[in-house]
Amino acid sequence: MKFRLFPLTCAFSLALSLLAADKPALVANVKLYGVERIPVTVATTGTTPAQTAFNAALRRNLQISGYFDVTPDAAIRITGTPGGTVVASNVGKDKVNVKISTPFTDAKAGRMVARELVDAIVNVQTGNKGFARERIAFAQRKGKDDGELFTCYPDGYDIRQLTADKHAVVGPRWAPNKEDIYYTGFLQKTPLVYRLAASTGARNLLAPFKGLATGAAIAPDGKRCAIILSFQGNPELYVYDMPAKTINRLTRTLRASEASPCWNPKGDKIVYVSDETRQPQIYLLDVATKKSARITRTGSQNTNPDWGPDGRIVYASKRGGQNVLVVMDPLKGEDSACVVTAPGGWEHPSWAVDGRHVVAENNGAIYLIDTDPQVVASALKGCAGDKPQLLFRNQGHWMNPAWCR
């Protein structure tokens, strides 16, 4: 699906908002998009709390998908009774119906059905995967070595606290099984990697490594774990074969440290951070040959690389004293790099399953960012509807988001 830039929308919307300045309720409905979206009308019925939750989640997930705008009288029309049958008509180039008939009785289940419907509509309309049902793990920092691990859905609802340890949580990442979260915790006073089952809360220590253990990233095969360890002295990048219980060193940087490894979708390469040049930069390593090469040079600090499903990485880059997020093809290098946010405090980006959206933290809050080039251009020009969307408004210092995919 290609989107056309619609440059007048911003100015038109701004005029609307000025005209409606004495009617704030109307201002809230003005859509400040610089990129045209597909109109969808939500005309579902129902007044129970569960149905209301379904309807709200349906609207919210359609909006944040990046493809749709919920408006009256659109060609795509969603009708029916939530909890009974709901149908989205005229979807895709073949104008098909997308139907869901899953019964539910509570709000949480209603939201889950709405997410399932939105993912189906996105898939039929665009051919791409929707991310509505893919959870985001993140950490809360409450004080000195005091924090917890949480998950929620991309619509910001159904926030679930997974730990109650009052210890710092660093760098959660999902395993490919979409169930286990690996993170660095201080439960035993020293930083060690824990595996936590998101659905049950069951947790176990990956291994009682000597020294530092952090940055665990599970390979697509689910068996190998890229991890930063210091049991041999300096912190280095290793691959821990979990079934065989063997550890293979990949780097040997006597005066540098490595951090934040991330596998490519094929599982034969790793991007990671190293401060070999005294400032953290991103390196690309071939696992079989252990050969690595620096791939970032712009920016005084480049950190937190995440390798997305379409082969591009997203990372945080410090430029002019502030952080931006950058998307780049690591095999092509910085010639392919694009800045996707305005300067701020951006850190810890993580790709969605669609390879287009990213979740990241910015000064203690978590945002969804649409990295589509036209959306980015529109957002950087000031069109509010295309700017990063706050994941939720709960008070607190929220950080280290990781999107399940």
Add this chain to the structure above:
Amino acid sequence: MKNSTVFALALCGALAFALTGCKYDDSEGVGDLAAGSELVDPNANTAGTDVATDTTDEDEAARRAAELAALNARRDADATSLADATGVPFDQDPNYARCTDVDFTPVYFGFDADVLAPSELAKIEAVAQHLKLKTDRVVIVEGNCDERGSNEYNLVLGEQRAIRIFDYLVKQLGIDERRVQTKSYGEEKPAVVGSDEAAWSKNRRGEFAVYQHK
């Protein structure tokens, strides 16, 4: 510990490091041997000191050298078993208890740096002196960072700071490396809460947690 034993252990240790490729590179950072070290001068006059029998010293030195060689071989290995990578830190070991009668001054670092400033070396030497006097004590060096930058990167930077202090204690000041462990809190345990240089400079630090064998 007797002077002759100290010298023998140090010599064997240095030899073992040299033979195994010397994992640690001190080309920058800590500089020359600090004053007060007991490791130098093989011609030092040991008359009047309490010297153990030569045979015992040699046996101990050989055993220690073999241990160090094996340790360094494991350190240099590319492939390792999980057993070699795991262990129990002093603060989780029921055989050790935290000492509350000592409180050492933190060692401070520059921004995004793990280099030991000359002004900080005396603080580490004070810890070494204590460990030499109290031979049943051990220490965990805790590395910390300020809040700036990625917290994942800061976790490894904190470990690197702790390792620089470890290196100075072990390789320059002669403390048995089995008595020193490292730990990083990254940016998670600031000494001072704040977002200015006054706070940041107090948070870029290495601290010492001393434990005693029960």
